[in-house]
Amino acid sequence: MADTPNGELKKLTIFAHKAPDCSDAAIGSFEAYVNPNEITLAYEVEYDAAQGSGTTGSRMNFKKMKPGDLSLTFFLDGTGANGKKIDVQKKIEEFQTITMYNGDIHRTNYLKVCWGTLTVKKCVLKNASIAYKMFRADGVPMRAIITASFIDTADDKTRVAMAQDQSPDLTHKRVFKAGDKLPTLCNEIYGDPRYYLRVAEANGLDDFRNIAPGTQIFFPPLEK
Structure with missing residues (x-):
């Protein structure tokens, strides 16, 4: 991963919030150990297929924009081979604390994903899986990969406003x-x-x- 022009390597960071629009101060954050090589953004548009009488085709009438998905993969290495030795299990628990259930708000945290010039993504965790790749003789994990998918949530008002501006049904x-x-x-x-x-x-x-x-x-x- 290339450095920024000033020589400082920026890490992808996930900030946790209690407010749905993430307008409050972050209650914690998770910083990637190694920046992901790939970020996948998926969008889905919902249409109503209207077919006129006597026609063979259908006109796709815009209905709404569905929340988009963001997929990320985090690599964690506790061997020190990357120049920085970490506690893999502790880093995984940090990720879980930031992205998963928060008893204070009785739900998962609201999240902001920030990195470089990417548009800040306001979202919540959709699903995650952890693959342990290496263990010490005593069973302590030394390498792991977190694969996580996040779903758009904090921009609901914006998406609804866009739909109302465009939809002929409103x-x-x-x-x-x-x-x-x-x-x-x-x-x-x-x-x-x-x-x-x-x-x-x-x-x-x-x-x-x-x-x-x-x-x-x-x-x-x-x-x-």
Whole structure:
């Protein structure tokens, strides 16, 4: 792993919080012994498959963004071969304390994963496995690999706001500006300009062609 420009090696760190948005002071942290060689970010988008009568294909209507997953693998070495000797079991217990159940909040800790230029990931532990690779004669573990998956959680408000801004199944309000046309706005929100008559009716507009700038237009949810 290359050093940073100032020669200081930054370690991936997981900070534990009690507040869902991680706005409070961290109650602890886990620093990687060796930075991971690979970080996997997985995203999932949920759609409703709407198929018109008499058609063979389906139109994938956006429904919502699901929480994303972050997968990490931590290598722990207690032999000193990497220049730093650690207590492997103690490091594993440190990871478990930071990421797992917290009796004070009656659930797992809320986490922030930070490293370099990566966007700070606010998440909770989804699952983890520990593979012990080497033992001393007395059974003390000398090497281990922690494979962990985290799921997005603290950005729920942001994801909901994004969904509400984009989904045609939720209510929208727009302030009509000079140059705006109702069919064009319907096309932006619903993906179909033909809904302009329904929007005009919902807003009590007698003439959709002459809407005064500054008028607030209500775009109702589409009926399934």
